[in-house]
Amino acid sequence: MAKVTGLEGVVAAETDIGLVDGERGHLIYRGYWAKDLAVNYSFEEAAHLLWYGSLPDGRELAALQTRLRESRKLPEQVRLLLDALPKTLPMMGVLQAVVASLATEEEAVWPPKVSQAERLTALLIAIIAYRHRSLQGLAPIDPDPELDHAANYLYMLTGERPNPDHAKALTAYLILGMEHGMNASTFSGRVTLSTQSDLFAAVSAAIGTMKGPLHGGAPSEVIAMLEEIGTKDRAEAWMRNVLENGGRLMGFGHRIYKTKDPRAEALRIVTERLTGGDPSFELALHVEETAIRLLAEYKPGRRLYTNVEFFAAAVMMAIKLPTELFTPTFTAARTVGWTAHMLEQAGINRIFRPQSTYTGRMPVFGD
Ligand SMILES: CC(C)(COP(=O)(O)OP(=O)(O)OC[C@H]1O[C@@H](n2cnc3c(N)ncnc32)[C@H](O)[C@@H]1OP(=O)(O)O)[C@@H](O)C(=O)NCCC(=O)NCCS
Known part of the structure; x- marks a missing residue:
């Protein structure tokens, strides 16, 4: 039998979230072309589509914007942890540690909740911005309630209200980065969640997977x-x-x-x-x-x-995003897709437990 390495071609799950068709060049998020979403919709609308299965109406969009806005401010314990982590720890390690730390007794519940996905998504950009500025000896910038997700990210990084064209371009990048089928980090997040671990542990695992140069993009x-x-x-x-x-x-x-x-x-x-x-x-x-x-x-x-x-x-x-923020920014985008997959996994959960073929030595039996 031909050896299958890296699970290539193996179907690991059924999903309603995204279709990647490499032969036709198609990328579809829940029935919509990702490229249309990227060019014509906001980050919040695309995230709503992935989490809830439909684009939001006006009321739903306003409610999601409010919830994201309220979650963007860093809690005190997150600031303390960020300040305590060694300056030499690269940003992806920082994200992994801080996300894992959010799984307090109250939060580490089964099944995971969409409200946790929203909160984590809003927090991630604030964590990246805080850490980036603190490494440069700059004071943190509080989020601006009037700006949306992408614009706030640029604002919290620089302290300047971003050029709307820049925010629009970043929005397109974030939407296109949200979801890409059963890639390594999404798979790893689903595997972790399938043990009935919590959403924060699963996202932390996915971040660890994203960190590798074969995945995180360059x-x-x-x-x-x-x-x-x-x-x-x-x-x-x-x-x-x-x-x-x-x-x-x-x-x-x-x-x-x-x-x-x-x-x-x-x-x-x-x-x-x-x-x-x-x-x-x-x-x-x-x-x-x-x-x-x-x-x-x-x-x-x-x-x-x-x-x-x-x-x-x-x-x-x-x-003008600094190069060291490229993979963390990709991570901030992919968190939406990861968490959508985790919520889906929780709904149909069965623990992932593949097998391996033993190729080692056997003990010697008797004479
Ligand atoms: C992304 C990538 C790893 C995919 O690789 P893959 O599907 O495993 O393809 P392979 O590595 O098997 O390459 C197939 C052939 O195309 C060639 N090839 C693939 N990408 C190439 C590239 N960017 N430049 C030159 N040759 C390339 C390989 O040398 C190989 O040639 P060979 O058949 O003569 O040995 C590969 O295309 C690559 O290294 N690209 C450049 C790095 C990059 O852009 N990474 C970001 C990915 S999003």
Whole structure:
């Protein structure tokens, strides 16, 4: 029998939350195209869709906005813990520890509640902003009740009310990052929850899984590549050199998508609106076009196209988000999808318990 490694092709659960179709380039959240949600809806509306199964009406949206607003202020014990953690602990470790600490006796209940998912989602951006500023010796910024989720994140990081176009671009990125089927972190969160552990422990486990470089994404490597290329006229020679030496072009190729990554397509539209005509965006577009041509030449038949990281990098550059916040920001987005999956898992729960094939030595029986 052929060896299956990494559970590739194995169906681990049924879900109503998201469909990833890599052959067709489809990403669907509960019946809606993720790319349409990203371009035309707010973070709050998309989160409501994933948690509750439908887009909110006006009243539901206002109520969700109020609940998120009320949860965004950091509780005192969270501040104390953040201040006590070593400065050398990277942000993903900080998030894992602080999220796990929220599972007090009162909160560590079964089944998990959607109100916990909402509170955690609202808190995460405040935790990231607080920690980021404190490492720079800057005072924390309280959330602004008039701003929505994405705008508040930028506001709490910088202390300045963000340019609405920047908040819109970040919103699109956050929506596209919310959900992506049975990826490693979602699976790990569902496995933890399936033991009837609490939502905070399950999100903490998912964060630990997201932290690894094979999952958490590296738009910073795309930025490094664009910076090294520098100008359009250098792009082709630079990329030929990488490919001739067996290297990989960052931001291209995907394990699942064998056609255009729909998230890259949506982010291209958003970035174009944000920075259209800007030389760095023109360079990104030129690099993309050249890379796809060269990948078809050097790797025929491998179906290598632009992935989400390429345009995520363009958005991050445009809104000036520091590179060390890329994976934490992705985490803040994916928390919505993780928690939707955990609530779904709780509703149909059976503990995950796969088997392994023993390949070790056997004891010697008798003579
Ligand atoms: C994302 C990625 C790991 C998916 O890999 P995968 O589906 O396992 O594909 P493989 O690693 O098996 O690659 C298949 C072939 O395409 C080539 N290939 C894949 N992505 C490539 C890239 N970005 N640049 C150059 N060649 C690439 C591989 O070298 C391999 O060639 P070979 O058949 O001659 O050995 C891979 O495309 C990659 O490394 N991309 C660059 C990093 C990146 O953008 N990461 C962010 C992902 S969201």
